[in-house]
Amino acid sequence: MLTKKGKYGLKALVHLAQIEPGKTAFVSEIAEQNNISKKFLDAILLELRKGGILRSKKGPGGGYALAKPASQISIGQAVRILDGPLAPIRCASKTAFEACDDCDDPEDCQVRHSMTEVRDAISAVLDNMTLEQMVAKRSAPSVGEQIL
Helix, strand or coil: CCCCCHHHHHHHHHHHHCCCCCCCEEEHHHHHHHCCCHHHHHHHHHHHHCCCEEEEEEEECCEEEEEHHHHEEEEEHHHHHHHHHCCCHHCCCCCCCCCCCCCCHHHCHHEEEEEEEHHHHHHHHHCCCEHHHHHHHHHHHHHHHHHH
């Protein structure tokens, strides 16, 4: 499940993807417009900056901006930076595998095999979705609003 940290991070990224290229946004502006605690958002944006998704500038005209085009930012990468592995359980993770205490044979565990399929499905969606696509979905009319 996506945590609040992950959700707020994605909301901030969508916000930043919609500002004019070359411009920056203040944490307070992003927080206010997206109903996020400024203190919590500060920590989230710092993690995204350390993860290479954002850049920051101090002083006049300072703030945060995307470090690369939205078309080159994978939602899966952002979620992993903020929330860790996509697998629902550790033994199904590719990057943070941990055998379960109660499992004698992880290779023969049906729960692990099923959760590996879940991880692969989540990864297939999030790793192939860019921030640019997420922003486009936000501005596209929903199915009920489309005129046929």
